[in-house]
Amino acid sequence: MKTIRLFPTIITVLAGLYFLVPLIATFKFSLEMKRGELSFAAYQSVFQSDTFVQVIGFSVVASLVAIVLGALLVVPTAYWVRLKLPKVRPFIEFVSILPLVIPSVVLVFGYARIYGTGSFLPLTMTETGLNVLLVIGYVVLSLPYMYRAVDNGMAAIDIATLTEAAESLGASRLRTILAVVFPNVRSAIVSGAFLTFSISLGEFVITSLLNRPAFGPYMVQIGQDYAYQPAALAVMAFAVTWVFMALMEFFGSRRPGQRIFPRLRVSRFRRVGS
């Protein structure tokens, strides 16, 4: 006899409603800009705004730079720790989760003190300097996710033995990293990259305190001045996040060497005599 598990079902339905009702309400509200009809006028209004295009462009570029910087920092670190310094791993893991413990506002005030007026490196005094600090802030915020994704990717393929195998075949350390390590943790890096992108795109505290023209503060500003456009922006932000989650799942579940789309392959190595 099939047992109906009542309590878990109720909890699941309630959790689903808690999540979906505000989202559906926001979406419906975002369509009601024109009195008496449902339309995408609020979305149209958002896209027609020059400021929106500027801030979204700025945020995308800053996020992409943060991804590259994060990958360049995390991949060699995780690789070296797994290969040569396994005893240091708990410490590195602890450092990587610090951004979850230390509030962003503390980080920004730390920046202001160290890189402010009179500092040996007065980054807060120039626009470029502030942009650099913003990107570094994004890298720090995404560190827990990027490090974990890459480290798990390396754990899954026994990176130490693969490195030794490559070296026994004559490969230099650089070649080993480029030909063996990177391709085999690519899915993990991509997962970390999408998380970094999602975090950076909607980040508010650091961006606002550094006074950067990015998407997070723009959304807050719009929310104070308009009614329907913020709802449209919130729905779009949700949609973008979901798309990235889906891409992460897609890349994360792929086997190394598996192609995105199957294609006909012609053997490059033919049998002797054939």
Next chain:
Amino acid sequence: MSFLALAAISKSFGPNQVVKDFNLSVGKGEFVSFLGPSGCGKTTVLRMVAGFETPSAGTIRIDGQDVTRLPANKRRIGMVFQAYALFPNMSVSQNVAFGLKVAGADRATISRRVGEMLELIKLDHLGERFPYQLSGGQQQRVALARALAPKPNLLLLDEPLSALDAQIRVSLRDDIRAIQRELGITTIFVTHDQEEALSISDRVVVMHQGRADQLGTPAEIYNRPATRFVANFVGKLNTFEARIADADEGQLNFAGKDFTAPTPLRGLRSGDPITVALRPEALALHRRHDDEASLQGKVLDFNFLGSVIRAKVEVDGRPICLDMFNQSGFTMPPVGTATELYFSRSDLLVLPE
């Protein structure tokens, strides 16, 4: 002149000395196995030869060249790992081609050599597959082909059969030996499985606590163990506490009888305690052609092992084993029967203290 020479190699990890004064000389084309229990230092020695560990002391020479401090990627050594270690992002062909690409071989050479190697391991139809699409045995064959493709000076095999099931293990073991003979490549094979080591090698190094206890042919290792550890580790052994009755005449006494030792008892005096041993197959329930000695016993039990029947017999108050071929017409004496156990004096092993 030896092709691979390890001279006074030692290796310490912190206060722990895992390899102590290890010496070995391997001729060109020779197949040598390192045999020993876990933690005896056999893999550490292999990793030092491969260049993954640096000796704390001593030198390693390959073909006359001192490679002690040479990085692993400059040694021209092929290595096969217990965990296969195939590159998951590359197909079988790309894995085999990797070493050749690194060496800068042209496309035609790579293609020809990959074809040769896949044919050698009888997997030429699976070149386009990825490692996760292969069985463990197939993956290890590919790992062997990958190691051999760049024509290395030396082939190192680090417990390559340990992760495979019994049937595949035996067939791949035979294949490895056949390929090694065909190519004439100098090979070091690490294993903790004595049957593997004895069946495949020209010579075996039995390692114990970081040292080479004995180096010899499989027959020497089995028939004339140099130390008590080798005697106990390789094969099954029945040991007896004996006493020297007459050192000059080579007379021993154990299990209530006098026996003549097979070799002179040098450095021992009459009355000294000594341990002697007999392999289970050296004993028989019926007198054979060369048997000139015997022990009194009582049958305790029989185990049917297929081609062999193992009997447990009580001698001098202790159970000992004897192995007999499962021949037609053989009838087992009933349990509890008093019996005579026959052996040849030359099979008696006098174990050093």
